Amino acid sequence: MSLKILSQDLRVIRTTGEMTLRQAAVSPFIIFTVLVQPLLVAMLALWMLADKKTNDGIYVVVGTGMSGLWSSLLFICGNSITVERWTGTLEALVATPANISVIVFGKNLANVLQSLASMVVCYLVAALLFNYQITVDQPLLFIISLLLTVIAFVSFGLILGPLFLLSPAVQNFQNGIEFPIYILAGFLFPIALLPNWTTPLSYLLAPYWAARALHVASSVGGTFSEIAFCWAMLILFSVIYLVGSRYLFRAVMYRVRVDATLGLE
Amino acid sequence: MNAIEVQHLRRVYRTNIGVIRRKVKEVVAVEDISFDVRPGELFGLLGPNGAGKTTTVKMLTTLLIPTSGTATILGHDVVKDAQLIRSRIGFIFGGDRGLYWRLSGYDNLRYFSSLYHVEPEVSKKRIPYLLDLVGLADRGQEKVEGYSRGMKQRLHVARTLLHDPELLFLDEPTIGLDPVGARDLRLMVRNLQAEHKTILLTTHYMFEADALCQRIAVVNHGKLIALDTPEALKQDVKDLSVIELEVFGVSVDTIEALRALPHVTTVSIEDRDQTQALLVHSPHGSEALPDVMNCLNGIKIGKVVVREPTLEDAYVRLVEGHAS
Numbered sequence: 001m002s003l004k005i006l007s008q009d010l011r012v013i014r015t016t017g018e019m020t021l022r023q024a025a026v027s028p029f030i031i032f033t034v035l036v037q038p039l040l041v042a043m044l045a046l047w048m049l050a051d052k053k054t055n056d057g058i059y060v061v062v063g064t065g066m067s068g069l070w071s072s073l074l075f076i077c078g079n080s081i082t083v084e085r086w087t088g089t090l091e092a093l094v095a096t097p098a099n100i101s102v103i104v105f106g107k108n109l110a111n112v113l114q115s116l117a118s119m120v121v122c123y124l125v126a127a128l129l130f131n132y133q134i135t136v137d138q139p140l141l142f143i144i145s146l147l148l149t150v151i152a153f154v155s156f157g158l159i160l161g162p163l164f165l166l167s168p169a170v171q172n173f174q175n176g177i178e179f180p181i182y183i184l185a186g187f188l189f190p191i192a193l194l195p196n197w198t199t200p201l202s203y204l205l206a207p208y209w210a211a212r213a214l215h216v217a218s219s220v221g222g223t224f225s226e227i228a229f230c231w232a233m234l235i236l237f238s239v240i241y242l243v244g245s246r247y248l249f250r251a252v253m254y255r256v257r258v259d260a261t262l263g264l265e
Numbered sequence: 266m267n268a269i270e271v272q273h274l275r276r277v278y279r280t281n282i283g284v285i286r287r288k289v290k291e292v293v294a295v296e297d298i299s300f301d302v303r304p305g306e307l308f309g310l311l312g313p314n315g316a317g318k319t320t321t322v323k324m325l326t327t328l329l330i331p332t333s334g335t336a337t338i339l340g341h342d343v344v345k346d347a348q349l350i351r352s353r354i355g356f357i358f359g360g361d362r363g364l365y366w367r368l369s370g371y372d373n374l375r376y377f378s379s380l381y382h383v384e385p386e387v388s389k390k391r392i393p394y395l396l397d398l399v400g401l402a403d404r405g406q407e408k409v410e411g412y413s414r415g416m417k418q419r420l421h422v423a424r425t426l427l428h429d430p431e432l433l434f435l436d437e438p439t440i441g442l443d444p445v446g447a448r449d450l451r452l453m454v455r456n457l458q459a460e461h462k463t464i465l466l467t468t469h470y471m472f473e474a475d476a477l478c479q480r481i482a483v484v485n486h487g488k489l490i491a492l493d494t495p496e497a498l499k500q501d502v503k504d505l506s507v508i509e510l511e512v513f514g515v516s517v518d519t520i521e522a523l524r525a526l527p528h529v530t531t532v533s534i535e536d537r538d539q540t541q542a543l544l545v546h547s548p549h550g551s552e553a554l555p556d557v558m559n560c561l562n563g564i565k566i567g568k569v570v571v572r573e574p575t576l577e578d579a580y581v582r583l584v585e586g587h588a589s
Contacts, residue, residue: 008382015379023367088362091328092424096380097352103380257330260278260323 012098016106017113020080024114033075038068038118039125045188046130057132058218061122063188066211068118069153070181074174076111077104077157081164082171090165091262094253100165101158101249108157112150141227142217148234149210155238156206158245162252167261185211206237266340268432268463269302269325274334276320276487294320296487297334302465307458309478310467313584317487318467319358322436325465326356339432352381355425359437361417366410370401370420373409374427381428388427395423399453415446422453432463439473451477471577481576485584495576502574502582505530506550508557510543511567522560528553531585540567546574546582 024030042064049060081104084090094100126132136142163170184191184198185207191199202208213230216222256262276295281287295317302308310318323329325336327347336343338350365373371392378388396405399419409417418438425433435454439447454477458464468474474481475495483491483498491498515534523532523545531546543561547553551571558566 011379011382011385015376019365019368019372019376022372023365026367087364087366088358088360089365091323091358092363092377093380095326095328095351095356096377097348097382098380254330257328260329262328 009099009102012102013106013109016103017110020107020110021114024076024110029079030076030114033071034068034115034117035121037071038064039121041067041188042122042125043129046126046132057126057130057134058136059215060188061119061126061134062214062218063211064122065116065119066149066185066187066207066214067182068115068122069112069149070185070187070207071178072111072115072118073108073153073157073160074178074181076115077108078160078164078171078174080107080111081161082168085168085261085263088263094256094262099249100253101161101245104158104161104165104249105154108154108161109150112153112157116146116150136218137220137222138217138227141222141224142214145210145213145217145227145231148231148238149214152206152210152234152238152241155241155245159241159248162245162248165249165256166252167259181205181207184208186215187211206234206241209233209237266304267301268304268306268339269300269308269465270335270337271298271300271321271325272335274298274321274324274336275332276317276324276329277332293487295324295331298482298484298487298489299334300482300489300492302463304463305458305461306480307454307464307466307478309474309481310465310484311469311471311474311481311580312467312484313469315486316484318484319436320487321484322356322358322434322465322467326354326434327351352428353430354432354434355428355430356434357418357421357425357436357438359418359440361412361414361441364409364417364420364424367408369406369408370396370412370416370423371405373420374405374423377424378427383428391427391429392423395426398426399423400449415442415449418442418446418450419453422450426457430462433457433465435464435466437467437469439468439470447473471575471580475576483580483583491583498579498583499574499576502546502579504548505546505574505578505582506548507572507574507578508545508547508551508554509570509572510545510557510561511569512541512543512561513539513565513567515541515543515561515564519560519564523557526553526556526560529557531582533581533585544578544581546578 042060045060045064084093093103123134127134184202185205186202191202209230213227213234216227274295275297278292278294280290282290298321310321312318320329324331324343325338327343327350330344339353341349343350374392374395375388378392383391396402399422401416401419404416409420412420439450442450451473454464454466466477478495480494481498482489520532520534523529528547528549529545533544535542545557
C-alpha cells in the first residue's frame with residue numbers, strides 16, 4: 001500500500017468517524033443504546049450484588065461496559081448500514097472511490113469509542129449511587145487491554161458489516177444474537193457457570209477474551225501471564241477478522257451489485 | 266474514444282415470491298440496449314416510468330452488474346474497473362435522498378470530498394465555491410433536514426462536482442422541483458456542458474430533453490426504440506398534426522374508439538389537475554376533427570387546439586407505437 005493510499009484511507013476513517021459521532025450526538029436511539037440501556041443493566045446487577053457485601057463493583061462496571069460495547073457494535077454499526085440504505089446514502093458511498101471497508105472501519109471505530117461511555121456511566125452509578133469502592137488493580141494492563149478490546153471489536157464489526165451490506169433482512173437476526181453473546185462472552189458472570197459444552201463457543205469469541213482480559217486486569221489477584229494470553233488471543237482474532245473481512249467485503253460487494261440490494265427501490 | 270460505450274446491455278432482476286413454494290420471478294428491466302456517448306456531449310435517455318432508465322444509469326455508474334452485454338466508461342469496463350471509473354464520474358439520482366440530513370450542507374460536502382480523495386487544501390476552496398455556485402452559500406452551515414427539496418437537489422449538484430468529474434450522470438434531476446427550481450437546475454446543466462463535461466441526462470420531460478440534449482435515446486419496456494437528434498426525432502412526426510382537447514372524464518372505451526378511427530395514428534391522454542388532455546395525432550389535421558368530436562359525443566369538452574407536433578408528440582408516437 002502506497003503512502004498516498006494510506007493517507008487517503010486515514011482521512012476517510014477520520015472524517016467518517018467524525019460525521020458518525022456528529023450524527024450520533026442527536027440520535028435518541030444511540031443515546032439509549034450507549035447510555036440508558038447500560039445504566040439499566042448496571043443498576044440491575046448492582047442491586048443483585050448489594051446484599052452480598054462483596055467488592056465486585058469493578059466487575060459490574062467492566063461487564064456493563066462490555067455489554068454496551070457489544071450492543072453498540074451489533075445495533076448501531078449494523079443499523080447504520082441499514083439506515084444508509086433507507087436514506088439512499090449507501091449507493092452514494094459505494095459509488096465513491098473510497099473503499100467501503102475503510103468507511104465501515106471508520107464507522108465502527110467511532111461507535112465503539114462512543115460506547116466506552118457506557119463504562120463511565122456504570123462507574124458513576126456504582127461509585128455515587130451504590131457507594132462501591134471501585135479500584136482497578138493493574139491500571140496500565142487495564143488500559144492496554146481496553147485498547148486491544150477496541151481493536152478487536154472494530155475488527156469484529158468488519159465481519160458483521162458485510163452481512164448488513166448484503167441484505168436488509170440480516171437485521172432480523174440482531175435481537176437473536178445480542179444476549180447469547182452477553183452470556184457466552186462472560187460479560188457479567190463467569191462462563192464457568194455455563195454448561196461445559198458452551199466453553200469452546202466462548203473461546204471462539206473475541207468479546208470473551210476482551211472481557212476476560214479486562215476483568216483479570218481490574219480485579220485483585222490477576223496474573224500478567226493470564227492477561228498476556230488474553231491479549232494474544234485478542235490480537236489473533238483481530239488479525240483473523242481483518243483478513244477475513246477483506247475477502248468477505250470483496251464477495252459481498254460483488255453480490256450486492258448482482259442482487260441490486262444497495263438501494264431500496 | 267467515446268466517453269460511454271454500451272453494447273447489448275441487458276439486466277434482469279430476480280425476486281423470490283411465495284413462502285413455502287418459493288418461486289423465482291424474473292423481470293427484464295433492460296433488454297439489449299446499445300449506444301455510445303461522445304466526449305463533451307449532452308446525451309438524453311428518455312422514457313416513461315419503468316422504461317429502464319435508472320437501471321441503465323446504475324449499471325453505468327458501477328452500482329449494478331449487467332446480466333449480459335458490456336459497457337465501458339472512459340475506456341474502463343463497468344464490472345472489472347469499477348474503482349477506476351468511480352473517481353472520474355459523478356451522479357445524481359433524482360429526489361431528495363442520498364444526503365445526510367442531520368449534517369449541514371457544508372459537512373455533507375466535506376465528508377464526500379474526503380471519500381472522493383479531494384486534497385484538503387483543494388476542498389477548502391472548492392466547497393465554498395460550489396456552495397456559491399448552487400446558491401447555497403448563505404445556508405451551507407444549516408442542517409440539510411431544514412432544506413427545501415430544491416435546495417437538497419442543488420446540494421446534490423455541488424456534491425457531484427466536488428472531484429471535478431469528466432462525466433456526469435443526471436438521473437431525473439428536476440423531478441419534484443418547482444418550475445423556478447427546475448429552470449435553475451437546467452441552467453446549471455447547460456453551464457456544465459459549456460465546461461465540456463460529458464453528461465448523460467435521463468428525464469421524462471420532453472421540453473427538458475429538447476432544450477438541453479444534443480442526441481436522445483428513447484427507451485421503453487427496457488428496449489431502445491429510437492436514437493437521434495431532437496430535430497430528427499421531430500421529423501418523424503412532421504407529417505402529422507396534433508389535435509389537443511381539454512376533456513373531462515374520458516373512458517377507456519372512448520379512447521379505443523378514437524384509435525379505431527381512420528386517419529388517426531396515435532391517441533394519448535394525460536391528467537392535468539382537474540382536467541385531462543387528450544392528444545390525437547392525425548395526418549389530416551383539422552379535417553379529422555369532426556370524426557373525433559363525434560366519438561366524444563356526450564363528453565364535456567373545453568379548449569380544442571390543432572397544432573404542429575413537438576418532440577413530446579414524437580416521443581408519444583414512438584412509445585405508443587412500440588407499446589402497440
